Amino acid sequence: MSMSIDSNKLLLRKGEMKMDNYPTCAVEALTRLETLIASRNKQNMVMQIISEFIFLERTSKDGDVRKSQALPISQMNLFQEFQLIIALIEYFSRPGRDATRNAIFLSLFGSHLTPQRSKLLSRLISTAVSGSVAPLLSSAGTWMQQVGCKTPLSLEVAQNIVSDFISYSRKTPEQLKQLPMVGPHFAANFMVAVADLYLNEQRSQTLNPPPDALLDTITEWMAENPTLCQASQQPLVLPAGAIAMPFTTPLAGLLRWVVLAPLVSNRSAYSNLHLSLLRALQQLVSSGESTALPSQDLMQIVKSLQSYCARLAESKTDPEADAAYQKCMERFAQAVQIALSSNCITNQIQLLCLLESLPPHKLMKIVIEAHKK
C-alpha cells in the first residue's frame, strides 16, 4: 500500500532529477534525502534514490535494491566518480546536523557495498584526509565504528589510506600528521584497522611490520595526543533508533605491534610508541573502562609468542637467552602490569595463567606474583 504511494511520489520527482545533468541530480538527491531519512518507513525509497541518482546504478525490476540478489552495476565513468566525490565533499562541508550527515553517510555506504561503491568510499575518505574535511571525516569515523573497524570494508579503507599517504609518498604529508586534530574519532578507528593489518599472524604466516613511515606517524600521533585512543569512546551521533556498535580502542592492536616488534625489527620508534601506550593505559584508570584490552587480543599476543618460542625450541635456543624474546616479554609484562593496575583487563586469572605458561621473564614473574594474590 504504502509502497505504491511512495512510488508515485518518486515518479513525480523523477522528472526533476534528470540523470543527464549529473552531478546536479546527485546534489539534488542528497538534499532530498535529508527529509526522507528522518522517517524510518522510507528507507527503501532512500536506497533507491541513492542507487539511482547518486551512484547511477541500474535499478532492479522490483525497485528494491536491498532485496535484489544481483548486485547493481554502476554506470558511472571515472569523471562522474570524480564529480560525485567533489559533490559529496562539498555536501559534507556544508553546515548541518551531525545526526543527518551521519545518517546519510551510513545510507550511502552501508556494510555491504558493491566494489564500485567501496572503491569510491576509499577514494572519498583519502580525499577528505588530504583536504582535512573534518565533518566528512567525522561521519567516516562513525561509519567505521558502525560497520566494525576490523571488517574488510574498514580494512580496505585503511589500506587505501596507507597506500595513498605512505606507500606512494616520499614524505608523510602534513594532512596525515594532522589527522588526530582534524578527525580524532576517525584517526582512532583508523588506527584500530591499520593495527590489524600488520604484525598479525592471523592475517599472514609471517609477521609483517608496518611501513616505517606509518609507524612513525602513529608513534607521533600517540606521543602528541595522549588521549587519542579514547577518542573512539566518544558517543556516536546517530539517527533516532539506530543502535551504536561497541567501540574498539587501538590499544590492543598497537600493543601487539610493540610487543611482537622485537622479533622482526629494532626500530626505536616502537620503544616510543610503547611508552605512549603505557601512558594511555594509565590514563584509562579514570574512565574505568575495562574493555580497553580485550583478553582475546592479549591471547593472540601470547599465541604469537608461544609459536616464536616453539621455533626457538626447534633451534634449541633458550628463550631466556634470546634478546628479542626478552624484549617482547619486557614490554608485554610492563603493559600487562599497567593494564592490570588500571583495571582494564577482563578475565584476569585466565590471562595470568596463560602468561605463566610462557617461558619465564623476571618482570613477568613479578607482575604475575603481584596479581595472583
Place this chain on the structure above:
Amino acid sequence: MPSHEENEMYMVKEAQRLRKSDPCAAMAWIITAKTLYPNAFNLQYEAYLLERDGQNYEEAAKCFSAIATNFQNQHTELWQEINSLTNALRNENETTPEHEFYVKMYKHLTPEVQHNIFMHTINHSADNLERIYIYILMFNKFPKSAITQAPRLLEMLAEGMKTEPDLYQRILVEEVLPMIQNKPPELSPNLACRLYTSSLEFYLRQIMDESDTADAWKNIFKVLMICGQMMGWEPFLPFSKHVNQNVYWEKLVDILSGSPAGSSQVLFYATTLFIYSLHGYIRNCKLKIEDAEVSHVLVEGFMEWSPEGDGSDVPSMEPPKFSLTTAISPELSKAFLHAAQCWQLLNTDQFQRDFSQLMLALPLAPWISRFLFDLAIYFGHRDEANKLLADMTTQSSLVQSLQILSLNLMQGSMTLQGFQCILKILSELPTTQGQLLENMSLKGHRHMVFLPLTRSALVQYCVGAIISRLSRKVLEPNCPDRLLGDILVLQQLNLLNDVLLTQQIFNLIKQRKSFNLRTLSTYIINIDLLEELSHIWNSQQEDNFELTSSPISSGTPTATTVAGGSQSRRIGTRGADKGARDEFRAITRQQIARCNENVITLLANFINQEHLMLAQHIFGISQPVETIVIK
C-alpha cells in the same frame, strides 16, 4: 621469593641501564615499577632524573612534586636536588643550562609544592645563613608568607648577629627590612628593639666610613618607623635633611609627655635623636678651611680684663654660652646642645640603665668619649673632664695640649703643665693660616669657643691664655716693667680686644719716671702702640721721663737676646740730647717699617723665645730654666 626491595632495585637498574640508550624504554620501566611500588623513593627519583635529563620541565616538575610531597625526610638525593633548585632560584641571572632547567621546572611546580620546598629546606637546613637565604627567597616568591614567617627569620637574624654582626646586619637592612616594611609582623618588644639596635649599628658603621650620610639617616629613621610599627609605638617623624633638629626634639618632648616613665618608645626615639645630633656635632667639627680639613675643638673662652678683677672667681650657676667665633659655630653649638639635651634625658633614672646598655652595643665609643669630655667642660666639671681626658687616646697631641690648656683656663689658674702646653702647641702649629677669631674674650660670663685648628686661631688662643694670666698682675704693686711690656707685645695681636687693659698699662708707664721697654726694638711693630709710645715720650719730656729699651742687666737670663744685642740703650727725655731724640725716632721708624710683618708668626716667636721670662711672670718665681722642657 625476592623481596620488594630487590625487585624495586632490579627495575631501577634496568631503567638506569637504558637511561642513556633508550630513555623511552627506561621510562616504561619506571612507570611500570611505580604502579607496583608506589611508595618507593628510588623509583620516583629515577623517574624524576629521566625527565630532568630529558629537559621535560613539566614532567620533571610533576615527579618532583610527587617526591617532595611523599618523601620529605629521608633522602640525600632529594636534598641535593632541592639545593640545586634553591641555588638556581637564588641566582636567577646565571644562565647555565642546569640553572635554567631548575628555574623553569620551578615554574611548573604547584604553589603549594613551591612553598613546601622552601619551608622544608628551612626546617632541615643546619646552616643558619642558608636558611635565612631561603626565607628571603620564599618571601620574594610568596610575599604573603612573610606575614607569618618573618618573626622566625628575624629571630634567626638576631641569632646570627651574635657571631657575624656585619653580615647579618647587612642582610637585615638590605634584604629583609625592605620586604617587610609595608606590613611589619608582630614581634616581641625585645626582638624588635634588638633588630632596631642592630640596624642602627649597621648604619652607624656605614656613617663612620662614608662622607655622604644623609641616606643612612633616612634609612635609620625608616627602620625606626618599621620597628615602631611592630611595637605599636606612636609614629615619629620621617627623616629630612632640612628639618630643624628642634622639630624632632619638640616631637620627642610631645611623645615623652604622653608616655609612661621609662617607656621604650621614648628611649629609642631619644637615643636615635641623640646619635643624630651627636653625629651632626662630630661631623661639623670638621670644616674645610683653605682646602684643608680643619677640626674644631671646644675650648674655654677668655674673660675680658677689668680693673675690678677678672670675674672668673665668681662661680655662676648658669651654663656657659657659645661665642660666635666662626661661621660654623652656631650650627655646632646647636647640635651639641641637642645632643646634650637628649643625653641628659637619657641619663635620668627612668632610662639610664637601658640607655647605657644600648650605648655599649653601638660602635659609638670615639664619638661618645669626645662628646662626654666636651660635655664635662661645658658644664665645668673639671675633675670629670680631667678623668675623661686621660681616657681619650685617639686625640692628636696638638688637640690634647689645647684641651689641657683649656682645662687650665677653666680652673682659673695656669699650671706649669698648661704653660708647657702653650709651647707645645706653638711647636706643632699647622700650616693652615686661617683667620683671627672674634669674640674670644667676653665680659663677665663663662663662654665656650669652637676653636678651629688653624695657625691664627691657635696662636690667638695661646696669646689670650697668657694675657689672661698676666693681666691679673697688672694692678699688683711693683708690677715689673718687663711684665707690662710683654703684655703690650702680646696685645698687638688684637689691640682692640682689651682696650681697658691697654689703657691701664699706658697709665702705669706714664706714672713711672723710668720705664724699660726692652722689647721695643724687637717685638713692638704695631703702629698704634708706637704712636702712643712716642706720644708719651714727647709729652713727658719735662718730667725727665726715661724710656729704656735694653735687656735687663740684673740676674735675668738673656739666653734669648734682642736683635742688636748686648748694647744697652737709654733713650731718656732727661737732658733731651739730640742724639737720644734721634735714636728714638730711628727706632720708631725702624719698627713702623716692620708693621706689615706677620704678627702671628712674630708672637709665636716671641712666646717661644721669651718663654722663660713669661713663665717667671706667670709663676712669679725665678724658675730653674732647665725644668721648662717642651714635650
